[in-house]
Amino acid sequence: MADVQTLGEFEQIVLLAILRLDENAYGVTIREEIMARTDREPSPGALYTTLDRLEEKGLVRSRFGDPTPQRGGRAKRFFSISAKGIESVARAQRSYQRLMRGLKLPGVAHA
Amino acid sequence: MRNAQVAEWLLSLVTTPLRAASTVGDLMENAARRGVVRFWIGVLRTAFSMMWRDVTASPARMARLAGGGFIVGLALLFVCFLPVFPIAILLSPAGFRDPSAAFNSRIFNVASMAVILLVPFQQGRWLARRSPGQELAACFALTILTAAVDSIPMALGLGTAFQLMLSIAASIPMFAGAVWVRRKRMTR
Numbered sequence: 001m002a003d004v005q006t007l008g009e010f011e012q013i014v015l016l017a018i019l020r021l022d023e024n025a026y027g028v029t030i031r032e033e034i035m036a037r038t039d040r041e042p043s044p045g046a047l048y049t050t051l052d053r054l055e056e057k058g059l060v061r062s063r064f065g066d067p068t069p070q071r072g073g074r075a076k077r078f079f080s081i082s083a084k085g086i087e088s089v090a091r092a093q094r095s096y097q098r099l100m101r102g103l104k105l106p107g108v109a110h111a
Numbered sequence: 112m113r114n115a116q117v118a119e120w121l122l123s124l125v126t127t128p129l130r131a132a133s134t135v136g137d138l139m140e141n142a143a144r145r146g147v148v149r150f151w152i153g154v155l156r157t158a159f160s161m162m163w164r165d166v167t168a169s170p171a172r173m174a175r176l177a178g179g180g181f182i183v184g185l186a187l188l189f190v191c192f193l194p195v196f197p198i199a200i201l202l203s204p205a206g207f208r209d210p211s212a213a214f215n216s217r218i219f220n221v222a223s224m225a226v227i228l229l230v231p232f233q234q235g236r237w238l239a240r241r242s243p244g245q246e247l248a249a250c251f252a253l254t255i256l257t258a259a260v261d262s263i264p265m266a267l268g269l270g271t272a273f274q275l276m277l278s279i280a281a282s283i284p285m286f287a288g289a290v291w292v293r294r295k296r297m298t299r
Contacts (some may be wrong), residue, residue, distance in 0.1 A: 026133075026137065027133070027134065027137035028137045028140045028141060031141075043153075043156050043160070044134075044137070044138060044141075044153040044156060044157045045153075045156040045157040045158075045159060045160025045161070046160060048134055048157055048160070048161065049160045049161055049164045052126075052130075052161075052164070053164070064129060064133060068136075070140070071136035071137075071139055071140060072115050072135075072136065072139060074119075074132045074133055074135060074136030074139070075129075075132065075133055075136065076133060076136065076137075077129075077130065077133040077134075
């Protein structure tokens with residue numbers, strides 16, 4: 001447990017998007033998933049630096065796919081979440097849930 | 112897409128060549144829907160973000176490098192300008208009879224310009240050799256330091272914003288020096 005990393009909000013969003021995409025998580029799909037689910041449009045710079053940072057922390061792994069002609073022969077970099085990443089994001093989400101439990105937010109039907 | 116190689120080259124200055132290629136591939140996929148302008152905005156923002164990440168990842172080290180680079184620059188300016196004055200006076204038609212005339216001569220202007228370009232270039236090489244993998248980040252840290260130092264006269268009402276912009280633009284040869292070292296390192 002001591003090895004579990006503290007995560008920022010955007011890091012959690014990226015990790016959850018990778019989890020949702022499963023085998024097809026690479027730059028373009030991760031960004032689209034974030035846009036579709038959060039109505040936020042992350043800049044490519046923010047996304048790639050976050051992915052690099054998560055990999056340095058050991059929370060995600062990346063591998064290069066085969067080069068494709070649609071991308072001018074450039075390979076996709078696929079991401080997958082590590083066990084440590086899953087534990088970190090689960091812990092962060094549990095913290096949010098504990099904080100929310102029992103709260104009544106004015107103007108919000110279900111907190 | 113045309114110029115995708117240029118984008119790849121640009122990103123390879125701040126990340127590994129494989130990652131640069133895959134990032135450009137992603138941005139090309141986006142460009143098919145969003146256009147070439149968004150592609151280049153994406154390339155530039157990504158390159159800047161990666162450079163900034165390197166600066167903020169180890170701020171103390173970057174500050175040390177910037178400080179060292181600043182001192183090296185001052186020392187190089189001093190050493191390089193020392194021979195410029197006697198040479199300009201020697202080559203001036205008035206010679207030692209009127210040394211002040213030499214400072215308006217073409218040879219003095221050309222030599223000064225050469226020094227002004229050469230010193231930051233060497234500064235960039237010096238920084239890049241000491242920051243493998245983060246060559247441009249070290250130069251960026253020094254650019255911030257230089258801008259901070261140069262903004263002091265402006266704050267005191269002794270300089271203008273244009274002069275500050277000129278001093279920032281003068282760091283372009285420094286980045287060229289750092290790119291020079293990085294390219295050599297990558298081809299090894």
